[in-house]
Amino acid sequence: SAVISQKPSRDICQRGTSLTIQCQVDSQVTMMFWYRQQPGQSLTLIATANQGSEATYESGFVIDKFPISRPNLTFSTLTVSNMSPEDSSIYLCSVDPVGRGSYNEQFFGPGTRLTVL
Amino acid sequence: GENVEQHPSTLSVQEGDSAVIKCTYSDSASNYFPWYKQELGKGPQLIIDIRSNVGEKKDQRIAVTLNKTAKHFSLHITETQPEDSAVYFCAASIEDTGRRALTFGSGTRLQVQP
Numbered sequence: 001s002a003v004i005s006q007k008p009s010r011d012i013c014q015r016g017t018s019l020t021i022q023c024q025v026d027s028q029v030t031m032m033f034w035y036r037q038q039p040g041q042s043l044t045l046i047a048t049a050n051q052g053s054e055a056t057y058e059s060g061f062v063i064d065k066f067p068i069s070r071p072n073l074t075f076s077t078l079t080v081s082n083m084s085p086e087d088s089s090i091y092l093c094s095v096d097p098v099g100r101g102s103y104n105e106q107f108f109g110p111g112t113r114l115t116v117l
Numbered sequence: 118g119e120n121v122e123q124h125p126s127t128l129s130v131q132e133g134d135s136a137v138i139k140c141t142y143s144d145s146a147s148n149y150f151p152w153y154k155q156e157l158g159k160g161p162q163l164i165i166d167i168r169s170n171v172g173e174k175k176d177q178r179i180a181v182t183l184n185k186t187a188k189h190f191s192l193h194i195t196e197t198q199p200e201d202s203a204v205y206f207c208a209a210s211i212e213d214t215g216r217r218a219l220t221f222g223s224g225t226r227l228q229v230q231p
Contacts, residue, residue: 004160033218042206042221043161058218092160105151106219108160 002027002095004109012115013083020079021112023093028073030096033106034066037090046091049076083116090114119144121209123222130197131230138225140207141189147209150183150190151219155204165192168212197229 003026013019023032032049046066047057055068070076080087090113094106120143130136142150148169153161167174167181167190174181178197183190194201204226208219 042223043219044221045218048218094160105163105166107163108153110160 006109010113018081032076033094034078035092119220121222127226129228136194138192142209149212153206
């Protein structure tokens with residue numbers, strides 16, 4: 001498995017502002033994913049971060065609200081834009097191990113706990 | 118799309134007892150079924166997975182069974198210990214296709230009483 005770190009680990013933000021979350025992996029990975037976990041709930045995929053191309057968003061999530069960057073094979077960012085209290089969640093990045101040819105074996109970072117006031 | 122249902126939502130057992138968590142899925146094309154353990158304040162940790170070409174897989178005290186006909190799979194933890202207390206999530210996906218997103222169940226909060 002890969003070692004995944006996220007920054008910040010937590011933040012408290014004012015509504016209307018934006019926050020960029022960073023995800024760093026200790027090895028090159030083919031695919032990186034961003035999930036949202038609302039309080040006490042399950043995980044919902046926001047988008048797949050593709051290196052060298054635009055992210056692929058799931059139904060209900062749009063690029064204007066959650067812009068994603070993937071400049072190389074070890075790093076990605078997710079921005080939560082124009083935040084409202086409904087965006088208060090844990091945001092998690094996950095990766096697939098390079099070389100296995102399958103991106104189903106996903107390993108998760110520790111998460112970023114966001115509170116919007 | 119895929120829908121995964123997970124039961125029970127909470128489970129309390131005595132230390133040393135067994136715990137069983139069950140999931141059902143809707144898409145018969147799904148062929149990969151991982152289980153994650155999430156401790157408080159941490160990200161989910163992959164603990165075991167199973168693919169549709171096998172019916173059972175074991176790893177020490179943890180086992181997963183899969184019934185493709187009935188479209189359900191289960192997590193079995195034997196000889197539970199207090200450190201097994203966490204939230205467990207099942208998931209399902211289709212490997213080897215262009216879109217391999219994991220669909221998660223709603224989670225089971227397991228409490229092991231010492």
